Amino acid sequence: MKRYKLLVLTLYKSFLLLLIYAQTPNIFENFDFSFSFPFSNTRWNLHDAMVSSNFIILTRDIKSSEGAIWCTTPVPFRDWEIVIQFQIYGHGENLYGDGMALWYVKDKEEKGPVFGSRDNFTGLGIFLDTYNNYNDINDHQHPYISAQVNDGTRQYNKDKDGTDTQIAGFHTNFRGADKHPIIVISYVRNTLEVKMTYDHFKTVEKCFEVKGIHLPTGYYFGASAATGELSDNHVITSFRVFPVIVDRTGKEAEEDPSKISPYAEFFSPPRDHVSKPKHIPMTAKKLVLIIILALIGLAVLFVVGVLVFKKQEESRKRLY
Template sequence: MYIRSFILLHVIYYYNLAFAQWNTKDFLKREHSLIKPYQSTGMTIPFWDFAGSTMVTNNYIRLTPDVQSKTGTLWNTVPVYVKHWDLQVHFKTHGRAKDLYGDGFAIWYAKDRLQTGPVFGNNDYFHGLSVILDTYSNHNGPHSHQHPYISAMVNNGSLHYDHDRDGTHTQLAGCEAKFRNLDYDTHISVKYERDTLTVSTDMENKAAWKECFKVTGVKLPTGYYFGLTSTTGDLSDNHDILSIRLYELDVPDDNGDDNEDRSKRSPSAVFFESPRDHVSDPKPSTLSGFKMFLLILIGAIAIVACIVIGIMFYQKQQEQSRKRFY
């Protein structure tokens, strides 16, 4: 009896051990992650491509330096077939400027990779998801929020990202996040689970996630690529990536959704924020401050001169009236 129990316990132990080894869900997906040390041999990074101004160091990957008119990209080379995932990015945005800085960087889950364009270094009319961390301090148009600002956009290739309005016409949701020039680590989590997109941040050095926004009804296909891009214009900042970790989430198949062929999905979202009318900014005056001052001064002198002439004309009329009376 003792021998049978002993054998049974060992069978259960080795069965559980084998099951634990094969059950890789909720664990790091290394082919979609990027952790120090970044380089293997030469200037290559396993599973990742980089281009533009991107610079790889021992401690960070700098998408753009604090220099004007730079664009940097970093893209995973392996398509993602995970259905439910949590992408966690450890980053740092910093620069010399105190008041004027930009532009920011974007996290992508997109069909096409290494496509340089005007949307924070990636192409417009893309297919997929973009989570944008916008730091442009001199923001465009009338907004109710301050910068830095985090927002998300889902595109099926038909939508234009309106950079002049910070993408507010097509964003799913957004929140303010003060992540620039901090002395401690900053993190962002982009979680996609059961067609729900949840973006959370750790910007307060509390080692805890704080929800930025949550949007349901988001349809994303499998087989797309993760990437990060950044750009600077007249304003600039250092945009550094310290690590990228992709976790597959262990989500029970309660509704039979896992039977769907998600590779044939078209990116879509049920909910969008209410769009604002596109109102063009007033054209700035071409006159300098000194010229404007002279113009105002001349106008004031002309008004005073008209008043003086009017008074003199009135007095002359009064004198002529008195002479006729006498």
């Protein structure tokens, strides 16, 4: 009975989503690239992830785990919108991690340190980060959504939560067992836009919009997650892909989108970070030197004290 109710709820949510996009011109769902439940799309491969009754489990709430799901078919359309319903939750109240990444990249199905996937990736990464690795004073809170466009030459600096290479970022509290957020990522006419809804599109929160983003066709959609010393459940309920039809003319129409090298015309301005004073450990040589100097100082004080005492004694004798 419970499974039946979950299936009805999933179908209802899908129906609402279809109604919304039915009112949007030049956009339609491509079911070859999408998945929802019951999960049956053979174009997607699971890597250390699990299929439950109504969602994909990338990681459970256990330490040092990772998982991913990748579409095995390259994306042929130039403009698109993806709508992902997910959930991140666990037993931790103040400490939890690490987070999830959503990908549109050249090299799929490769493990690595960036939320369970490879570093120096080529393409687009959207990061749903739940733990602040940058323990210095930061100008944003977590959970935190950020985006990075990479041509394969830049590293994701985990110690700084990727803020030194991000094109944009936004704080929104998407973590919690009582939350079923939906993230909408659109790439249309070289503009990347990320939005979030927590009530199935009754209200929509705009996270950021960045123009001047250049991505080719032929890359792969995917999602990955990882835990370390801290942990969380990272699950995906649905991953829906909507190609967007855009009329292009002139040079834009003649350009071969498969030959584009991924890059961003603008990056997020440097963030104000105030570093904590670094504690420099004392070496053995320094410690010995300090002890010797202290002993010399005590010896000098002792000698001076003795001399002063003798002079005082001599003065007293003369008086008598």
